[in-house]
Amino acid sequence: MPPNAGRWFTPARARQTGRVTSRDATSAHAQAGHRVRFDWALDGALAVAAGADVAVVVDVLSFTTAVGVALDAGTEVLPYRWADPTAAAFAERHDAVLALPRSVAGPDDLSLSPASIRAASGARAASRVPAASGARAASGVGTASGVRRLVLPSPNGSTICWHLAERLGVPTVLAASLRNAAAVARWVADRPDAAGLTVAVVAAGERWPGGGLRPAVEDAWGAAAVLRGLADALGDEALSPEARSAAALAPPGDVTAALAACASGGELAADGYAEDVRIAAEVDASRVVPGLVDGRFVDVARP
Structure with a gap:
């Protein structure tokens, strides 16, 4: 990753004030008027999460998977x-x-x-x-x-979560992966105020060596699982066109095989981390809902 990977574009107003508001992104890019929104990476996150009540970040290989595994074991995670x-x-x-x-x-x-x-x-x-x-x-x-x-x-998921919480001030920031996508969507849909919520789902993606976004299919699959759960609970009409299109994506056939065969999975396996790919493929194996509370991911689904 380039040395400035954690310091990507931030709107001018955010650089001046330290916070981002809905005025930093046009209404079109913010998908304003839609209760469930979708976009990619940090720039997309800052756009669609402006004014949102909940942001769900998906970084399957591997930040949000790692967060879920940690919380399964009772370890709190602080993004940075x-x-x-x-x-x-x-x-x-x-x-x-x-x-x-x-x-x-x-x-x-x-x-x-x-x-x-x-x-x-x-x-x-x-x-x-x-x-x-x-x-x-x-x-x-x-x-x-x-x-x-x-x-x-992490250069993607953790950095995005940090910016959403610390720079944008999103009230609720959640971490989802293939292991807990259903649990995250259900927790959002079951909130007493669910009918009035604006939810931004962000696929973290990866970075090319030059710093540009590389859309990562595994993050698209994870985001789709969350979006389908939200659509089932809140109705298709709640989703923006971007979110509705993203919700239609699914891994072809066996999830473990698909993750291993995709670019990110192959890269990790070649570097000796095939077990990380297998863990990421444990679809709906976890019920934890990682939410940022005072800068720490804790299981907000626990009473």
Whole structure:
């Protein structure tokens, strides 16, 4: 990823004031007038989530899958901007462990890999694992013996979630994947105020080496699962044309095989992370609904 991957285009008003409002995107790009909206990546998120009550971010390989796996194990997740040198200090302030990038993580290190988080949950300790000392101290690494809070930067999903919450001020930011799409859609639809909600669904996508958006089909599939659930509960007429078109997408045949065969899945497998792809294909295996509360993803479906 380019060094500025976490600092993509932000409207001029947002750069000046630190917040984004519905006036920063035209009504057309915001899909104004539609209760359920859909778009891609950070720019699309800032457009369609302006004025929204709920934003659902989908980053199947692998941020939102990793968040769900962590919450399944009782670990809270704090999203953060990618490649930000302040991440270690942020983790320390929040009594959390900072995950390493996959590319430098060792076998016992926590990273963006859902498999690393699942391995940690199998060896949980009663208290958090402190940041490692010595050569890895600057990264604030947690080893796979259990953590209570995990700071999990990523260039796409985590960065988008951070911007939606901290810059745009969306009241409710949720993380969905193929593992919990049905649970997320059901939780939104079951809210007492569901009839009046505006919901923005964002497929995170990936980035080309030059920094441009690479639409990732796995995120389209995950977003479609959420959108179909919302359409079933709220009616097709609630969806924008973009959202209705996106809802029609589905993986061809076996989900595990489709994920393994897609570009992102093949890339991960080639780098030694085939297990992450298999975990991401656990369709509707999780009932957790990761929602940002005070900057942390917690299971908002729990009473």
